[in-house]
Amino acid sequence: MAANGTSSVLKKEIPYKFKDPSLLDTRAFVGGEWINSSTGKTFPVLDPEDDKVAAEVTDMSRKDVAAAIEAAHEAFQSYKKIPHRTRRFMVRAWADAIKANREDLAAICTLELGKPYSESLGTVKYGTDYLDWFDGLIERLGGETIPAAKQDNRVITIRQPQGVVAAITPWNSPIAMITRKVGAAIAAGNTVVCKPAPETPLCAIALAKLFERAGFPKGVLNIVPCSAENTPECGDEMTSSKFVKHLSFTGSTPVGKLLNTECAKSLKRTSMELGGNAPFIVFEDADMKKAADGLIASKFRSSGQTCVCANRILVHKDVINDFRDMVLKRLPEVLVSGSVWDKKTNFGPLYSSKGVEKVKRHLEDFKSKGATIHAGWEGGKLDSPNMIPPTLLVHSPEFADRKALQVSTEETFGPLASLMPFTEEAEAIKYANEINVGLASYFFTKDHSRMWRVAEALETGMVGVQVGLVSAVEQPFGGIKESGMGREGGGNCLEEYTEIKSITFGL
Ligand SMILES: NC(=O)c1ccc[n+]([C@@H]2O[C@H](COP(=O)([O-])OP(=O)(O)OC[C@H]3O[C@@H](n4cnc5c(N)ncnc54)[C@H](O)[C@@H]3O)[C@@H](O)[C@H]2O)c1
Numbered sequence: 001m002a003a004n005g006t007s008s009v010l011k012k013e014i015p016y017k018f019k020d021p022s023l024l025d026t027r028a029f030v031g032g033e034w035i036n037s038s039t040g041k042t043f044p045v046l047d048p049e050d051d052k053v054a055a056e057v058t059d060m061s062r063k064d065v066a067a068a069i070e071a072a073h074e075a076f077q078s079y080k081k082i083p084h085r086t087r088r089f090m091v092r093a094w095a096d097a098i099k100a101n102r103e104d105l106a107a108i109c110t111l112e113l114g115k116p117y118s119e120s121l122g123t124v125k126y127g128t129d130y131l132d133w134f135d136g137l138i139e140r141l142g143g144e145t146i147p148a149a150k151q152d153n154r155v156i157t158i159r160q161p162q163g164v165v166a167a168i169t170p171w172n173s174p175i176a177m178i179t180r181k182v183g184a185a186i187a188a189g190n191t192v193v194c195k196p197a198p199e200t201p202l203c204a205i206a207l208a209k210l211f212e213r214a215g216f217p218k219g220v221l222n223i224v225p226c227s228a229e230n231t232p233e234c235g236d237e238m239t240s241s242k243f244v245k246h247l248s249f250t251g252s253t254p255v256g257k258l259l260n261t262e263c264a265k266s267l268k269r270t271s272m273e274l275g276g277n278a279p280f281i282v283f284e285d286a287d288m289k290k291a292a293d294g295l296i297a298s299k300f301r302s303s304g305q306t307c308v309c310a311n312r313i314l315v316h317k318d319v320i321n322d323f324r325d326m327v328l329k330r331l332p333e334v335l336v337s338g339s340v341w342d343k344k345t346n347f348g349p350l351y352s353s354k355g356v357e358k359v360k361r362h363l364e365d366f367k368s369k370g371a372t373i374h375a376g377w378e379g380g381k382l383d384s385p386n387m388i389p390p391t392l393l394v395h396s397p398e399f400a401d402r403k404a405l406q407v408s409t410e411e412t413f414g415p416l417a418s419l420m421p422f423t424e425e426a427e428a429i430k431y432a433n434e435i436n437v438g439l440a441s442y443f444f445t446k447d448h449s450r451m452w453r454v455a456e457a458l459e460t461g462m463v464g465v466q467v468g469l470v471s472a473v474e475q476p477f478g479g480i481k482e483s484g485m486g487r488e489g490g491g492n493c494l495e496e497y498t499e500i501k502s503i504t505f506g507l
């Protein structure tokens with residue numbers, strides 16, 4: 001029992017009292033039952049704010065994952081027959097349950113991810129926006145009638161769910177990445193086995209608690225938390241199972257490629273939302289304040305830990321000093337650091353010391369190649385664990401060796417921005433596109449011709465023109481090149497989880 005009396009699960013005190021402590025659970029959810037791993041093993045979940053153990057979560061084995069897949073397969077046999085409208089009401093009820101418990105869910109997100117509580121409330125809203133969106137799409141998930149070439153034939157198509165969908169999700173968005181993926185698969189009539197990231201299983205478990213209350217049949221959603229050590233085995237069970245028809249993954253490009261290769265052996269469908277390395281370009285005619293605010297929103301939200309964060313920042317050499325000064329002015333006006341539980345705080349620690357190591361490596365690389373630090377971290381001991389302040393570096397207007405920088409080939413995934421100069425539009429586009437990934441990109445200019453030209457030229461799945469945020473449920477979210485395959489959100493997102501069947505009638 002935790003000293004604060006809020007939950008028997010908590011291993012440490014936090015300055016938040018749960019309204020419904022039962023949402024904090026450490027068990028798996030399989031076939032409608034709350035269970036522990038057959039091995040009895042657990043793994044620790046840390047609070048990134050102090051690196052202390054927050055909870056011990058059940059560590060599901062390969063055998064347990066196989067049982068969850070079977071439970072999902074069994075549930076699919078009846079769930080697939082449920083009318084679209086009934087399914088819609090259940091999705092609606094899940095969304096409503098999440099909304100009614102938004103504060104507790106946000107607190108769980110803050111606890112295991114270190115995300116400031118106010119930002120966590122935003123991520124709960126973003127997550128439920130997806131379910132609201134699917135609610136509007138479910139009953140439109142129909143087929144079409146097709147004029148047949150033969151006089152005595154009539155042809156129609158119907159859309160049917162695929163079966164068991166395996167979902168593997170990352171730590172950096174532990175609520176929205178689940179509702180966006182699991183919600184879409186279930187809205188389309190599939191059943192799901194979801195393996196959340198080992199760093200953030202508590203949000204997934206809490207979402208399953210609310211799912212259970214929404215009236216879905218047993219086995220429609222199964223949550224199988226497992227440790228980093230068990231992950232490859234559990235993943236292999238998902239990619240090799242004959243019952244899994246679709247693997248939906250959000251995470252890094254190397255893991256996505258591995259899973260995709262394994263799924264290819266049995267021709268499973270895959271959805272791959274993978275890593276990015278977003279270019280962010282400030283042209284010489286840009287509105288400096290708009291561009292600075294765009295950079296702060298894109299680079300520093302979630303402390304720089306999103307797949308669509310600005311990463312390679314190019315500023316026209318004639319305005320690089322003006323832009324630097326505007327960013328330096330706006331940073332303290334926009335970002336507030338402090339305890340993640342303080343409602344005013346909107347900038348928090350990284351998810352773990354692994355993240356800190358990577359940011360430090362990029363910082364040292366920028367410094368060694370001539371960038372100077374204008375704000376933030378110099379690479380020394382941090383004041384508190386994982387808490388890197390918003391950091392700004394600038395290269396001289398003559399700097400030309402961009403391709404040698406680590407940031408040119410790797411996401412920083414942290415609150416570190418280094419401004420690099422460019423001279424010509426074509427040069428900026430060439431550098432932006434000279435990479436194997438293409439998720440998001442951003443640019444700022446007041447020139448309307450340039451807006452179209454550059455938006456069309458950038459090789460990414462999403463482009464922000466004069467904005468630093470591109471995530472919204474109503475628009476297709478996803479990348480090209482090695483940033484993935486498929487789209488989540490947008491008007492056609494449920495179709496990804498269906499098969500088209502064409503039926504020919506002879507008269
Ligand atoms: N495109 C998008 O929509 C999107 C969204 C969020 C994050 N991301 C990307 O995710 C990455 C950050 O997340 P991460 O560090 O957790 O990525 P990761 O690839 O290490 O892990 C993602 C998930 O895959 C699991 N995993 C790891 N190895 C596995 C294996 N062998 N078999 C099965 N599962 C395995 C992890 O446990 C986790 O659940 C970044 O690259 C980011 O850009 C992309």
Ligand SMILES: N[C@@H](CC=O)C(=O)O
Nearest residue numbers: 172173306307308471
């Ligand atoms: N949470 C992000 C996804 C990548 O990290 C978003 O949807 O913007």
